[in-house]
Amino acid sequence: MDKREKLLETALELFVSQGFNDTPTSKIAKEAGIATGTLFYFFPTKDDLIVSLYLKLKGHAAESINAALAEVKSTKAIIQSYYEESLKWSLRNPSEFLFLAQFSNSPYLKKVGADKISAQITPVLQLFSSAVEEQKIADIDVNLLYALISNQVFGVNQYLSSNKFTKKEQHSIILDTFAMFWKMIER
Amino acid sequence: MDKREKLLETALELFVSQGFNDTPTSKIAKEAGIATGTLFYFFPTKDDLIVSLYLKLKGHAAESINAALAEVKSTKAIIQSYYEESLKWSLRNPSEFLFLAQFSNSPYLKKVGADKISAQITPVLQLFSSAVEEQKIADIDVNLLYALISNQVFGVNQYLSSNKFTKKEQHSIILDTFAMFWKMIER
DNA sequence: TCATTGACTGACTGTTTAGTCAGTCAATGT
DNA sequence: ACATTGACTGACTAAACAGTCAGTCAATGA
Numbered sequence: 272m273d274k275r276e277k278l279l280e281t282a283l284e285l286f287v288s289q290g291f292n293d294t295p296t297s298k299i300a301k302e303a304g305i306a307t308g309t310l311f312y313f314f315p316t317k318d319d320l321i322v323s324l325y326l327k328l329k330g331h332a333a334e335s336i337n338a339a340l341a342e343v344k345s346t347k348a349i350i351q352s353y354y355e356e357s358l359k360w361s362l363r364n365p366s367e368f369l370f371l372a373q374f375s376n377s378p379y380l381k382k383v384g385a386d387k388i389s390a391q392i393t394p395v396l397q398l399f400s401s402a403v404e405e406q407k408i409a410d411i412d413v414n415l416l417y418a419l420i421s422n423q424v425f426g427v428n429q430y431l432s433s434n435k436f437t438k439k440e441q442h443s444i445i446l447d448t449f450a451m452f453w454k455m456i457e458r
Numbered sequence: 459m460d461k462r463e464k465l466l467e468t469a470l471e472l473f474v475s476q477g478f479n480d481t482p483t484s485k486i487a488k489e490a491g492i493a494t495g496t497l498f499y500f501f502p503t504k505d506d507l508i509v510s511l512y513l514k515l516k517g518h519a520a521e522s523i524n525a526a527l528a529e530v531k532s533t534k535a536i537i538q539s540y541y542e543e544s545l546k547w548s549l550r551n552p553s554e555f556l557f558l559a560q561f562s563n564s565p566y567l568k569k570v571g572a573d574k575i576s577a578q579i580t581p582v583l584q585l586f587s588s589a590v591e592e593q594k595i596a597d598i599d600v601n602l603l604y605a606l607i608s609n610q611v612f613g614v615n616q617y618l619s620s621n622k623f624t625k626k627e628q629h630s631i632i633l634d635t636f637a638m639f640w641k642m643i644e645r
Numbered sequence: 646t647c648a649t650t651g652a653c654t655g656a657c658t659g660t661t662t663a664g665t666c667a668g669t670c671a672a673t674g675t
Numbered sequence: 676a677c678a679t680t681g682a683c684t685g686a687c688t689a690a691a692c693a694g695t696c697a698g699t700c701a702a703t704g705a
Contacts, residue, residue, distance in 0.1 A: 274653080290565040292479035295692060306654040311694060313652095376563040378477040415617050415631075419638075422613030426605040434601070444602075451606075455642035461683080482662060493684040498664060500682095647705090654699075661692075669684075675677085 275313045277303050279324050287369045291321060322382050325374045328367045333391060335360050346402045353395065354420060354449045361428040368428065392417060408456045416456065423452055462500045464490050466511050474556045478508060509569050512561045515554050520578060522547050533589045540582065541607060541636045548615040579604055595643045603643065610639055
């Protein structure tokens with residue numbers, strides 16, 4: 272069993288339930304059944320651990336979402352897949368999602384290079400660029416479009432996770448809210 | 459000069475730039491030019507200080523937004539005012555907004571009673587309720603509508619604050635994005 | 646066989662922290 | 676004139692913390 276992985280997993284759960292402050296490295300190590308020294312063997316500082324976890328989760332999410340994008344054809348269908356897959360990933364990985372939200376709204380975000388962040392969003396920006404060029408959607412700054420879709424995903428995830436819906440209901444809400452989103456931006 | 463107020467102001471700036479963990483109570487007191495003991499005279503624990511700050515800011519924001527709502531007539535106009543005023547408040551009070559975002563996405567949120575939170579959103583929920591009854595907008599769960607408008611406000615604020623726009627440009631983006639929002643939910 | 650490596654350990658430490666407390670002082674009330 | 680109050684102080688402490696380090700041990704490889 273990979274101890275580095277085990278530490279990241281344990282840290283995730285503790286960070287989500289207690290926050291960064293109230294989760295000492297000693298507790299993470301103890302809970303993971305690993306010595307404190309080992310934690311610092313893999314991650315030189317606590318900040319390193321936190322940022323590594325962020326990067327890992329961002330990577331996983333992107334991987335999972337992009338996998339579903341590949342098969343698709345029309346610009347609208349790609350954007351719809353991006354929307355659906357983002358929501359499905361968040362619903363499947365609630366702890367991961369909470370961590371990402373907590374991290375992104377904390378001063379820790381500054382510790383991640385701006386280049387790594389823009390690398391993550393560039394593909395989505397290009398998606399919207401194409402849609403604008405193809406005159407499918409209104410001529411809106413792609414950065415604004417990105418802000419709108421991300422936050423709508425965030426909001427719908429919030430709504431879905433704070434209510435008990437069946438898978439079927441969840442899926443239809445996802446489809447409905449995308450239809451609404453598209454109505455909002457279409458030409 | 460009100461020392462309690464001064465402490466809250468100083469804490470706000472430090473929390474926003476350093477985060478909750480990395481802002482010791484001693485630093486808040488020092489920066490505010492007030493003794494450590496005084497901080498604990500007003501706020502029994504650090505958590506108390508943090509939660510008090512949250513409640514104060516939420517109150518201020520609500521007050522400022524509701525003030526503008528009173529004058530207005532049609533349901534659509536009220537919702538539009540709510541949207542505009544929320545955004546304007548966020549733009550006028552960037553530190554406050556950042557603190558609220560950080561707090562709301564942290565485990566500290568659990569320390570605020572659910573009753574206090576629902577008290578804040580009930581008026582908005584009723585606004586949407588009326589709009590649905592009047593058949594102005596589609597028959598969508600008001601909680602979903604709330605999630606959508608809050609997060610769109612959040613996203614547009616993000617977009618506006620990470621770009622240098624003139625007041626005029628800002629205003630027209632606010633109007634445009636509300637028009638989009640309305641298009642998304644209207645019947 | 647013996648040396649070297651590198652993952653891994655956990656007792657330890659220097660520092661930082663939230664929170665305490667005995668006491669000051671100016672303003673009130675009597 | 677004296678007592679009482681309550682905002683306010685800052686040196687202090689007990690606990691908790693991130694990070695260290697001297698050393699163990701199994702697996703390589705010469």
